[in-house]
Amino acid sequence: MAGLAASLHINPLYSVSGLAVGILVGLTGVGGGSLMTPLLVLLFHVHPATAVGTDLLYAAITKGAGTVIHGFKSTINWMIVGLLALGSIPATIATLYAIHHFGKSDAMSSLITHVLGYALFVTAAMLLLRGVIQKLAEKRFEKAEVEHRPLHTGRRAILTILTGLVLGFLVSLSSVGAGALGVTALIMLYPQLPIVKIVGSDIAHAVPLTFLAGMGYFFIGNVDLNMLASLLIGSIPGIIIGSLFASKVPEKVLRGLLATVLTLVGFKLVTA
Numbered sequence: 001m002a003g004l005a006a007s008l009h010i011n012p013l014y015s016v017s018g019l020a021v022g023i024l025v026g027l028t029g030v031g032g033g034s035l036m037t038p039l040l041v042l043l044f045h046v047h048p049a050t051a052v053g054t055d056l057l058y059a060a061i062t063k064g065a066g067t068v069i070h071g072f073k074s075t076i077n078w079m080i081v082g083l084l085a086l087g088s089i090p091a092t093i094a095t096l097y098a099i100h101h102f103g104k105s106d107a108m109s110s111l112i113t114h115v116l117g118y119a120l121f122v123t124a125a126m127l128l129l130r131g132v133i134q135k136l137a138e139k140r141f142e143k144a145e146v147e148h149r150p151l152h153t154g155r156r157a158i159l160t161i162l163t164g165l166v167l168g169f170l171v172s173l174s175s176v177g178a179g180a181l182g183v184t185a186l187i188m189l190y191p192q193l194p195i196v197k198i199v200g201s202d203i204a205h206a207v208p209l210t211f212l213a214g215m216g217y218f219f220i221g222n223v224d225l226n227m228l229a230s231l232l233i234g235s236i237p238g239i240i241i242g243s244l245f246a247s248k249v250p251e252k253v254l255r256g257l258l259a260t261v262l263t264l265v266g267f268k269l270v271t272a
Contacts (some may be wrong), residue, residue: 011230015042018234025062026112026242027249032059032235033085033175034123037116038265046227048112050105053217054224055175057092058231060211062239063203070200077201080186083157084205087164088171092209095172096216104222112173117269119176122265124259126180133184156189163189164205171206172213178206198235209238 021035033055040051070076102108126133163185170177182202190198217223 002144003205008227008229010233011226013233014044014227014230016229022235022240023230024258025248026239027245028127028242028254033171034120034179034262035054036231037047037175038120038269040227041113041116042265042268046224047104047222048109048116049099049217049220050224050227051224052112052116052175053174053220053222054215054228054231055238056171056210056214057173057223058235059178060186061232062235063210064187065106066203067200068072068206070203073196075196075198075200076204077190077197077269078204079142080160080190080201081205083184084167084201085162085208087161087166088168088205088209089212091165091168092213092216095169096220098211099222100220101213101268102123102222107239113269115170116176117266119170119174119181119226120266123176123261126184126256127259127262130180130187132186134187134191134195137188145154158188159189167205168209171209172216175210175213178202178209182206187239191215192254 017039018036021032021039024035025032034060037048037051040046041048042057046054049247067076082169099108167177167182167185170181179202182205183198186193186198186202187195214223
């Protein structure tokens with residue numbers, strides 16, 4: 001382990017980028033994949049597969065810390081995590097097999113870039129519409145009067161598994177989706193749950209998903225450990241800084257600005 005640490009080479013530019021992304025994640029709660037992977041691809045010209053693979057392990061480490069905190073606060077619904085994993089794990093394995101089969105071909109690179117771009121469009125829309133979606137879900141819950149019904153009914157359980165399947169495909173192929181998309185889907189499926197439990201459950205599910213996908217990329221040879229270490233050195237203090245100032249920044253303005261940036265970056269990726 002000491003030998004591995006000694007052999008790592010830290011790139012200050014990656015660390016600065018990690019710091020900037022970490023601050024934004026702390027301020028907005030938007031997953032790092034929506035920000036980090038496009039940054040690596042467009043600014044540093046990292047191969048899309050390597051950018052996704054490295055970012056997945058980065059997400060697994062950072063969200064692992066978040067899961068510990070939510071676990072201590074008892075803000076994780078483990079049944080939801082399990083249902084999501086029933087869909088996401090098989091989808092991740094299937095996606096990794098396809099990536100391994102096609103390797104770093106131009107076709108695979110193009111597919112990853114385009115999926116990433118369109119995923120950013122959807123993420124931007126979810127950022128802008130999350131408040132509206134949450135209010136609609138709460139109204140539907142009040143009208144239905146389902147507070148005494150079992151939380152995990154047959155239909156809802158199936159929809160949760162299908163949500164996990166979609167997230168497994170998107171996250172494994174683009175590293176985007178486990179944050180904004182996952183939370184929005186859970187808000188619609190479980191309107192009776194407080195938002196903190198939805199966020200906690202989504203973060204807890206993202207850990208095994210991103211770890212499995214990231215390790216798959218690692219064994220295929222699509223993870224840069226030097227880049228990963230450099231990003232973490234900057235992003236961990238960045239997330240702490242962003243979290244400390246989150247309450248002092250107007251959230252609507254910041255989310256609107258971030259949604260605009262993600263839309264422009266998504267457009268750049270799909271038209272490249």
